[in-house]
Structures are given as structure tokens and as C-alpha cells.
Amino acid sequence: MNRELNNAMPENRLTRRAMARAGLGLLGGVPLVARGRDASAQDQQAPSANEQASPDPFAPKPFSFERLIDQTRDLAKADYVAPSDLPAALTALDHEAYSKLRFRPEAEIWANSPAYRLRLFMPGGPYKSAVRINLVSDGMARPIRLDPVMFDLSSLDSPVDLPPELGFAGFRVVYPFERPDAFSELLTFLGFSYFRALGRGTNFGTSARGLALNTGLGRPEEFPVFREFWLQEPSQASDPLTIFALLDSKSVAGAFRFDIVVRENTRISVDANLFFRGDVEQIGVAPLTGMFFFGPNDRAGVDDYREAAYSASGLLHWAGSGEVLWRPFVNPSDLRMSVFADENPRGFGMAQRPRDPKAYEDVESGFHLKPDVWVEPRGTWGKGSVRLIEIPTQDENNQNIVAFWTPADPVKAGQEVRMSYALVWSLPPAIAPGLATVATTRIGDARRLDGTLRDGVRTIVIDYDVPAADQMPPLDKVQPDIWIGNGEIESTKLELNPINGGWRLIMAVRPGNSDAVEMRVALQENERALSETWLYRLDKS
16 A cells, blocks of 8 residues: 655755856756766767767657557557666665655746646655656646756765756645645655545545555556656636546556646546556546544454544445445455446535544644545546455554546456546535435444443444434334344344434344354335435444
8 A cells, every 4th residue: 555755845946047157958947967977077968979879868849639649558568668767876865864865846837827826746765666747838848957046955975966857756736725835745656557636625645546456355466657757838818727647557558648626625527538558357447545443333353542534434335226335444354356237327525524633633634634535537437346445454554545447347458448437525425415424423332221231232433414404204103214134133223323413323232153244224204215325234243
């Protein structure tokens, strides 16, 4: 799983005048230099005739998404070539050493833009290969040169040769969420095909990937990599930021387009054109990655002063039939995959509930401000399934929850697949179907009125947030529709919850003989759905 790596901006500044004194050219605020700081005078002599005949890697080239799709299709017909290794001096850097190689704000790209500005990540450390990053203007793509003056390299023990064509680890887009003069992180592409974004008022939580291959099948998965990016600056501040990307791996090559719009939420429209070199048993479209360490439904083996620690509390799935499903996450004892069959889903995503900071009692992580991330399919997706993978973790530093869409039929070598969808990062819920929503799931021992334990019985409490009273019937008209597999419901009680003004369902459940109890609960009035459908797998342990 990918771990977060945040690089704070340094305070020391490099002025344009200092760059000029050093003999460095400037293009759009970006310093251009042919070699790293240890280049010798001999290296800087005029090139030979053969060198002059070599193609210029920084020459502008015509670019369009259609060209990228054609090039990607041709790439998939050729054998896969792994990315070149970085210099050993860079790959040998540990996490602490790498985190000190900070991007200088003075090298910011599109530095005069009122909306989107670009900052780069130094290659090396945990990022063992570099990506090429281009700027697109007037139909021409111009690669960004790697220049040592872009970064604070003062922490390195010895100089490192940095060829200008080496590339970068990734990039960060900053945006003025609160004030025109205060830019903060909006979007980051860094590592394999991972990226993450912020909605207004949120902090970083759930992330996304370009594609997942054979994830959660009990064997090593294949990690496709974004190998090259093209960024097109909007002509107007209110226009979308457009990013193009080339994905590549042993089994697939892909051409991606991302259109980013920031309003009250952050919406990223994605067009993915995938060309498969080999057979793949399971592809994961629009994969999301989150973290669940513990919560009120799963505190097994946890001794922690906080009430909960997770970046998302559950999977929200709006099925093609119109049913809205809610599946709380757990931190399982073994790797677990859950499959939710569907046809033409209306959407799915990871949601953070509740929003009350007292539900977490963590003043540093800000779990109550982690974003909901919603996948909204475009076009017809056909038959397939939303798949949820939960991986055991001993702490909150691992992204141990994965969710994605898998088409019903495995893909074959030579097959082309196009998928279109939107990703929405937001603080408020991404959908509002007018149903009672599950705020919290709580699980614990069952006790008698005298306080003694009821052996083998578990208490499950579901708290619901309820829409306006005029949209719902009186409580005495509400009926729980409960299905249980490998267990028995010994008692139920539905009551008003005076704390949140909603409803509370209390169930006493006696598990059967096998390891897990499967449950499904919905609140209804005369078979009319009043709530999300709550799904759960209760381990006997």
C-alpha cells in the first residue's frame, strides 16, 4: 500500500537575479540547465557533429489526446520495457533523507496563474523510477527539464549528477481555496498510478489509482505506472485544468485524460483508454484506497485513547436497481474480499461518517475532515461488481482498504477497453437519495438487565441520520427488514435517538457455528425503502 509523503516548502529563497548570475535560462519561471551541479567544464563544451545530429529531447512536439491514444495503442503492440533505473545515489536515500529534498517555491510553474500552479517532486528515495512531465500550449508539448536549482539539495552528503532529461517523481497542483493569495495543495500524482485530491474544507484521506490489476487475489498484484504526463494550463481561471497521462505495465498500456474542476467539491472527470498486452483475470476500474484501523464496530485488540482512527468508515454503493448499500469497513484478521454484483451502477465510493470530531477524539489527524470520494460512472458499464478488499493492519500508517469496479468478463490480450467516470472529493455527502443514512455502527457484548453477559451473543447498534420529518413516517410505521445468514436474531428494538434526532436500531445476534455471520438490514414502510441497506459480515471472534 502507498504511504503518504508530505514535503513542506522551505523558507530559503532563490531569486531570479541569482539565477541570472548563475547563467541559468528561464522558461515560464522554470530554470533550465543541461547538467547537474557537478558537471565539469569539459561536459559543457560544444557538442560533436554526432551529438548535434541526435534528436533534441526537449524539442516541442505536436500533442493531442487523439495522438496519445494512437501512440498508446502502438505501444501496447510492442513488448513491455521497464522504466530505467535512477542513479544509485538517489535510490539509496531513505525516507528521512528524501523528504529533505524539497522543491523551491521560486521554481513554481505557472507562477502567475490565479488558479492552478505546479510544483514538482525530486526523483529518488521510495520512487525508484522517474516520470517525464510536459507542458502543453497551442497544441505543442514541451518537456520540463530537471534542474538542480529547482530543489534544496543542501542535505545531500555529496553532489549527484542530474541529467536534465532524467524526469521527476511526480507533481503537486496547488490552488487558492480560501484566498486569492494563499495557495495550498489540491492534487498530487506520486508513485505508480496513485493520485489524491482535496475537496474544499477537507484534508487528505482516500486516494485513487489509474488502474488496479489482480488486487486481493492472494498473489502479488501488478502495479501499472504513469510514465509520462502532459499538463495544459487553463486559458481562464474558471476553466478546467486538463492533465493527460500515459499508463504502462507488463499487461496493459493506457491513455488517460483528467479534467479537474474546483467548486464546493473537487470533480475530476476521467477518460481511460486501455490496451491490453496480456490476459488479466481481474481489472479494477476507478480504484480507491483508504485506511481503517479501528472504530466503534471493530476495536478487537486495540488499546487506544481515541474513539476511532480511519480515513473512511464504509463503502457506499448506489446500485443500478436504485438500492443504496452501506457496508462499514473493518480491520480483519485475514485478507478479505467482498463482491457486490451489479449492472450499470449509479456510483460507489468511500465515505467518512460521522463528521463530529468527538467521534474520533484526535486533534492532530482531523479524521472528521477526511473527504468522501465518489465514483460516478459515465456511459454504460454493463455487468460486473463493486469489489471491496480489507487487509489487516497493526497501525494507521497503511492504506489497507481498496474498492473498485470489475467488469464481469476477464480481459484478453489484444482487447481494448474504454471507461469514463468522474471522481468527486467532497466534505458533504456526494449523493442525496432522500433516505435515512447510517451514521454509526457499534458492536459489543450483550448483557442482561442485571449486567451479566449473555454468552455467545453480540449487540449490534445502528444509528441513523434521518431527513426532515415531513419526508419520513412516524416511528411506529417503520419496520426493520432483517436477513441473517449463519446466525439468529434474538431480539430487536427500534427507537428514537435523542442525541442526533434520528433512529437507533438495536439487535441481539447469536452467531452460528461457522466463522462469520452475514447480515442485511433495511428500514421500510409497507415495502417502501426508508433507509440505506446496511450490509455486514460479523466474525465469530
